Amino acid sequence: MSGWRPASLSRRGTTKRNALTEAIIADIEAGRLAANSQMPTHRDLADELGISVQTVSFSYKEAERLGYLRGEVGRGTFVRDRVTDRAGRFMLDRAPGETVDLSIARCVYTDAHEKASRQVMAALSRGDNSPFMRPCRPIAGLDNHREAARLWLRRLAINVPADRILVTNGAAHGLFLALASVVHPGDVVLTESLTDHGVIGVASVLGFSLRGLATDKEGILPDAFEAACAAGPVKALVITPSLTNPTGHVAGEKRREAIAGIARKHGIFVVEDEVYKPLLESELPSMTTLIPELGFCTTSFTKSVLTGLRVGYLVVPSQFSIRASSVLRVTSWSATYLPAEIATRWIEDGTAEQLLAIQRTEIKARQAIVREMLGPHLAGSNPVALSAWLKVPEQWTEAGLVAALSDRNIAVTPSDPFVAGSGRVSGIRICLGGRMSEATLRGTLHTMRDIFEQLPPVFDIGSIA
Numbered sequence: 001m002s003g004w005r006p007a008s009l010s011r012r013g014t015t016k017r018n019a020l021t022e023a024i025i026a027d028i029e030a031g032r033l034a035a036n037s038q039m040p041t042h043r044d045l046a047d048e049l050g051i052s053v054q055t056v057s058f059s060y061k062e063a064e065r066l067g068y069l070r071g072e073v074g075r076g077t078f079v080r081d082r083v084t085d086r087a088g089r090f091m092l093d094r095a096p097g098e099t100v101d102l103s104i105a106r107c108v109y110t111d112a113h114e115k116a117s118r119q120v121m122a123a124l125s126r127g128d129n130s131p132f133m134r135p136c137r138p139i140a141g142l143d144n145h146r147e148a149a150r151l152w153l154r155r156l157a158i159n160v161p162a163d164r165i166l167v168t169n170g171a172a173h174g175l176f177l178a179l180a181s182v183v184h185p186g187d188v189v190l191t192e193s194l195t196d197h198g199v200i201g202v203a204s205v206l207g208f209s210l211r212g213l214a215t216d217k218e219g220i221l222p223d224a225f226e227a228a229c230a231a232g233p234v235k236a237l238v239i240t241p242s243l244t245n246p247t248g249h250v251a252g253e254k255r256r257e258a259i260a261g262i263a264r265k266h267g268i269f270v271v272e273d274e275v276y277k278p279l280l281e282s283e284l285p286s287m288t289t290l291i292p293e294l295g296f297c298t299t300s301f302t303k304s305v306l307t308g309l310r311v312g313y314l315v316v317p318s319q320f321s322i323r324a325s326s327v328l329r330v331t332s333w334s335a336t337y338l339p340a341e342i343a344t345r346w347i348e349d350g351t352a353e354q355l356l357a358i359q360r361t362e363i364k365a366r367q368a369i370v371r372e373m374l375g376p377h378l379a380g381s382n383p384v385a386l387s388a389w390l391k392v393p394e395q396w397t398e399a400g401l402v403a404a405l406s407d408r409n410i411a412v413t414p415s416d417p418f419v420a421g422s423g424r425v426s427g428i429r430i431c432l433g434g435r436m437s438e439a440t441l442r443g444t445l446h447t448m449r450d451i452f453e454q455l456p457p458v459f460d461i462g463s464i465a
Contacts, residue, residue: 004033004040005048016051020059028068028079039069039077066114067435100444103411105245105386106307106433108362113306116351120342132337139329140321141167141340148344149313152352156277158286158297158315166314166324167335171275172198174298174314176205177331178271179236181296181316181324183208187235190228192220194425196245196273197417199238208235212420217380219244219251222258229266236269242284243276246418246429247380247389253284260290272297275312278304278356279363279384288315296320301343303386305355307433311339360384366432366441373445377452379427387431393452398426400456408447 006023009016027033040048042056049056060077063069070080107113132142140146146162153160168174175198183189185207191199193212203210214224219241228234239259241251251259263270270287274297277284287295300312312335316324328334346352364383371378380389392398402414405428413429430448432441 004037005045009049009051017055017058017062020049020051020055021062024059024063025066025068033079035079037079039079041076066111099409099411100436100440101411101434102430102432102444103413104434105303105431107303107305107386108359108366108433109307109435110358110362112358113355116346116355117306117308120345120351123345124341132341135337136333139334140325141165141335142337145337145340145344148347152343152347153299153313153315156274156286156297156299157283158288160288160292160315163321164288164315164318166316166328167340168298168300168312168314168328169332169335169339170302170310170312171273171298171300173332173335174300174312175199175238175271175273176202177314177324177327178296178298178316179206179208179238180327180331181320182269183235188233189236189238190220190225190234190268191238191420192240192244193420194244194247194415194418194427195238195420196240199273200417200420210420215244215247215249217249218255219249220259222255222262225259225262229262229268234266234268236271237263238271238273240273240276242274242280243382243385244380245276246387246413246427248382248385248387249380250280250382251284256285256287257290260287260295263287263294264291267294269294269296274299275303276386279360279386281360281384286315288317293317293319301352304359305343305346305352309339309343311335311343363432365438366436369438369441370430370432370445373442373449374452377449386433387429390428390430392426392428396452396456398428401451402428404451404454404456405448408451410444410448 006020009019009023039060042053042060046053046056060069060071064071068080069077071077135142145167146165149165149167150160150162153165166177168177179189179202183206187208189203189208189210190213191210192215194215195212200210211228213220213228215221220239225237241256243250259270270291272287272295277299286297288297294317296317297315298312301309314324343352363386367381367383367385367388370381370388374390377390378388379391392401398414402412405412415425415427419425
């Protein structure tokens with residue numbers, strides 16, 4: 001169908017390139033552009049519409065990025081085949097030989113996320129942005145941003161005044177600020193035996209000694225925490241009680257209360273990394289409530305609403321408000337006001353809640369497929385976790401398995417980045433976010449299952465020249 005033309009590009013409030021992209025998508029979804037039909041050349045369509053070739057090129061590229069078109073070198077641009085009725089919510093089929101990246105923990109990205117992003121940016125372009133573009137104070141965040149944070153945190157069972165909240169550039173930033181406020185080089189900090197690699201990195205920067213504690217399906221064992229505190233001076237505990245990375249474990253109410261009780265007994269600061277907690281549908285207590293004088297909590301939107309929305313909130317004990325703000329000032333002056341403004345608008349108009357609901361639905365669907373296809377190999381998962389933790393089959397080494405998957409263009413994460421201290425735990429993490437069709441996910445997991453069941457090579461022939 002090389003003679004296709006859009007009905008019109010005259011749309012108020014949008015550019016010609018965006019209007020052309022929307023026209024392409026609309027005609028594909030309406031069936032006016034059939035699967036595998038050829039699009040006009042960039043030059044022909046530009047001449048026909050009286051627009052630049054660059055405008056057409058941008059529109060084709062954008063439609064291709066969203067999964068509606070495919071470019072073939074030397075042949076032209078074609079309409080993609082919509083692989084399933086739900087394909088518009090996921091990334092469409094990958095090209096042969098293209099790596100499926102299951103190594104990065106990120107949100108699912110759907111058309112709804114794209115639409116919401118475009119809408120808020122359009123609104124920002126039309127309004128008066130001086131209230132959040134001109135200020136450079138307060139350091140802890142603009143008053144309305146902190147008030148929106150207070151409302152968002154209430155859904156995480158954290159009910160604190162705004163003056164205990166700092167706006168941060170994501171949860172990792174909040175974790176750094178919390179630890180930098182209480183620990184010194186040489187101090188002992190405890191965490192899960194398998195923990196987020198960000199904690200391990202912070203230990204290297206701040207110079208404290210990080211020790212891993214034994215865990216079960218609810219995270220850190222209270223007895224292990226008590227024994228570590230009794231064995232010598234401990235300054236802080238860092239935990240991810242909700243959907244622990246990489247295992248997906250969730251600490252129940254009694255487990256959280258037990259940890260809080262031990263921390264209070266020994267005067268140990270507890271820093272909660274609750275970046276995944278918005279995904280949970282059950283309400284669980286926070287250390288900021290259980291031990292307000294010792295509990296810090298950090299969260300953000302990057303793992304629950306939109307990966308690129310790098311804005312987070314750090315709740316601090318009231319006596320640390322000034323100290324944590326001063327650490328924030330010397331590390332980044334303040335969080336970036338623009339992302340905080342977007343988060344605030346989305347909290348106030350309900351968009352954040354809507355995107356969070358979509359996140360849960362899509363992740364549940366993907367986790368169900370993982371359980372169906374890799375169930376015997378699961379070592380840790382949760383219906384709303386962005387990742388799953390897999391056992392390494394007895395006949396494989398972890399390194400050999402990761403290499404074999406890489407040879408099949410599947411990227412996963414081995415255990416090394418998550419191991420705290422000198423312990424050794426074998427496993428691989430697969431992440432389920434991003435844009436990915438059900439067909440691609442099933443095909444990838446089918447390949448993984450086949451490799452898991454294979455006997456490994458006698459030696460690595462890939463190293464032989």
